[in-house]
Amino acid sequence: MATHLKNLSDFSHTTIPDGSGFKIAIVVAEWNAKITGALYQGAYNTLIKHGVKEENIISAPVPGSFELTAAAEILLTQQVGLHAVICLGCVIQGDTKHFDFICEAVANGITNVGIKHSKPVIFGVLTTNDEQQAIDRAGGKHGNKGDEAAITALKMAHFAATI
Ligand SMILES: Nc1c(NC[C@H](O)[C@H](O)[C@H](O)CO)[nH]c(=O)[nH]c1=O
Numbered sequence: 292m293a294t295h296l297k298n299l300s301d302f303s304h305t306t307i308p309d310g311s312g313f314k315i316a317i318v319v320a321e322w323n324a325k326i327t328g329a330l331y332q333g334a335y336n337t338l339i340k341h342g343v344k345e346e347n348i349i350s351a352p353v354p355g356s357f358e359l360t361a362a363a364e365i366l367l368t369q370q371v372g373l374h375a376v377i378c379l380g381c382v383i384q385g386d387t388k389h390f391d392f393i394c395e396a397v398a399n400g401i402t403n404v405g406i407k408h409s410k411p412v413i414f415g416v417l418t419t420n421d422e423q424q425a426i427d428r429a430g431g432k433h434g435n436k437g438d439e440a441a442i443t444a445l446k447m448a449h450f451a452a453t454i
C-alpha cells in the first residue's frame with residue numbers, strides 16, 4: 292500500500308505493546324539533518340509515549356545513511372540487553388547513481404545485522420525523489436516515518452521477548 296493511502300503516524304487501529312521493559316537504540320544519520328531530526332523526534336516521542344524509559348533509549352548520530360549498518364552492528368555487539376535498534380536516515384535522489392548504491396547497501400546491510408544478532412533492526416530510512424517527499428514523510432501530510440519505526444521496534448521487541 293503506498294504511503295499516501297496509509298498515514299505513517301496512524302496506529303489507532305492497532306495494539307501497541309508496553310515498552311517499559313525495553314532498551315532500544317536510535318541511530319540517526321546527519322545527512323539531511325532537518326529531515327532526520329524530525330524523524331528522530333518522532334521516534335523518541337513515540338517510544339516515551341509507549342512507556343520506554345528515557346534511560347533505556349540510546350541515541351547515536353552517524354554521518355550518513357550508509358553508516359547506519361556499521362552503527363547497528365557496533366551497538367548490538369557492545370551494548371548489553373538491547374531489544375531493538377531503530378535506524379533513521381533520509382536519502383534523496385541526486386544527479387548520479389549514488390542514491391541507488393546507498394539505498395541498496397543500507398537496506399541489505401541492516402537486514403543482515405538483524406539476522407546475525409536475531410534482534411529487530413528497523414529500517415526507518417526515507418528514500419525519496421526530492422526534498423518535498425521527505426518533508427511530507429517526516430511530520431508532514433503523510434505523517435512521520437520515525438513514529439512508524441518506533442512502533443515497529445516495540446512490536447518486534449515484544450515479538451522476540453514473548454515468542
Ligand atoms: N547523499 C546522501 C548521503 N550520502 C552520504 C553517505 O550516506 C555516506 O555517509 C558517505 O557515502 C560516506 O560513507 N547520505 C544520506 O544519508 N542521505 C543522502 O541523501
Ligand SMILES: CC(=O)[C@@H](O)COP(=O)(O)O
Binds near residue numbers: 386
Ligand atoms: C543519495 C546521494 O548520495 C545523492 O544525494 C548525492 O547527490 P549526487 O548523486 O548528485 O552526487
